[in-house]
Amino acid sequence: MPTTVLDSRALNRATLARQHLLRRDDASVPEAVAHLCGLQAQEPQEPFVGLWSRLAGFEPGHLDGALTGRTVVRTHLMRRTVHLVTADDALAWRARHDAMLRQRVLGTYRSELADVDLEEVAAAGRAILADGQPRTMSEIVRVLEDRWPGPPRRALGELLVAALVPMAQLPPRGLWRQKGGVRNLPLATWLEREVDPLPTGDGDPVGQQLLRRYLAAYGPAASADLRAWCGLAGLPAAVKAVRDELVVFRDERGRELLDLPDAPRPHPDTPAPVRFLPAFDNAVLGYHDRSRIIDAPHLGLSVAGHRVVLVDGRVSATWDVRDRRLRIGPLRPFTALEQEAVRAEAQDLADFLGGVVEHVQLDSAS
Known part of the structure; x- marks a missing residue:
């Protein structure tokens, strides 16, 4: 039986349905953030419009409450960018992103950090933050620079807070119309739970969860789209492990598209309302194509x-x-x-x- 081809309009309506952009959803902020696999939050005020466009009755205090209540957290994750994710997802997914986060920081500052022992820097950073007091990146680097005087301050700081130690960016950063610098605290300290260790064994179980969750919010999609969204290297073991659970389509270019069998795929002629999206919204950035x-x-x-x-x-x-x-x-x-x-x-x-x-x-x- 020939594989069904989904044209651009069919893919568009599937994306809108899964992104809560065909009709506003009644989900809570943590439920929506979980379903969307996080919101890009490099610009701290942008997620408010992203959620307003997706949720019925959304008010800024709903997101503020999730951040101060620690059910949603700001942290470096997908593509080494700051995302709003649920506390559970931050702890479950962070170890799977560790290698990518290190590679991306080192790719930016390779020569500046060539002689730096990463584990020593990580241990020193954890020691500084062990007192439970939030600190800016500059405050952390100020303590480290005597021991590592060579690297530029920004390179050393980004290595620590974006890659080596899983960090949360604390409120008031990210609250409605609040300004202020980034104050960092280890995720485990802020959420009072340790980051989940990376499971051992075959099939990449965390990658399987990422794949299923991504398809629920962004599918149908190609492996290249998954890679573009999360920054990880395509998750081939995860795709192989769950392939029998999935349905397969093709796009008009002939790319293989994977999807969950029961995920919504509205008729291409389904009316789509006007929606205002914030900067860097993952409804646009979450794909290679x-x-x-x-x-x-x-x-x-x-x-x-x-x-x-x-x-x-x-x-x-x-x-x-x-x-x-x-x-x-x-x-x-x-x-x-x-x-x-x-x-x-x-x-x-x-x-x-x-x-x-x-x-x-x-x-x-x-």
């Missing part, structure tokens, strides 16, 4: 930190807030109905932002 949601000429927007608007499920405009004006820049001409829908969703977003926006401006397509 992003053609299901963004056109090739606009790919640079997704990595340059532009906030985007989905119209008919695709990236069709950018948006920002400046001088109390929510300004929307279309990437193509909108129909009258599309303009009406964009303005309506923009006004709802303005209301959510609460006093920051006094006017919505929809520009003409450039």
Whole structure:
């Protein structure tokens, strides 16, 4: 029997359904963060809009409460970027990401860190933080630099806080409209539980969990998409171990796409509402082939930190807030109905932002 081919529109609707972007979900913040396998949170305020676009009745205090209540945590994980993940996922997944995190830091600072003993730096960092007091990266490095005077301060600091010691970035970092530097504390100290050790044996059990969870939130997807999302090397043992549980499709380029049998795959003609996405949203960045949601000429927007608007499920405009004006820049001409829908969703977003926006401006397509 020939393998079913899913076109870009079919993949788009599957992605929107699993990302809670076809209709807002009633899940709690921890439930949504778990389902989405985390939210990219390098820019601390962006996840609030990401959750507002996905959850019915979302209010900023819901995420604030999850962060201060330690059910959700900010930490370096997928792709060595800061993500919001649940406490359980941070502890379960961190050891599987350790090698990748080290490799990426060393790839950036290879010559500067060539003579550094990684285990000695890790042990020294843990000793500094053993008193349970949160510290900034600069405060940690200040103690280390006498022992390791050669490497640049930033290289030594990133090695420690982003790779060698699993860290949480503590509130008020990441709280609604709160400013402040990053204060670090080991995950095990903040969450009062040790990071799960990496299981031994065949089949990469943590990788299997990552694969299933990724497909539930992003599938159908290729192994290259999984690798692009998490930064790990494709998880071949995990894919092999669970392949018999999965269904297989092809995209229009002939790539093999894996999926969970019972995951939603709406009809390609399912209506898709306008949605405003924050910078670096994983609905766009979570794939190697992003053609299901963004056109090739606009790919640079997704990595340059532009906030985007989905119209008919695709990236069709950018948006920002400046001088109390929510300004929307279309990437193509909108129909009258599309303009009406964009303005309506923009006004709802303005209301959510609460006093920051006094006017919505929809520009003409450039």
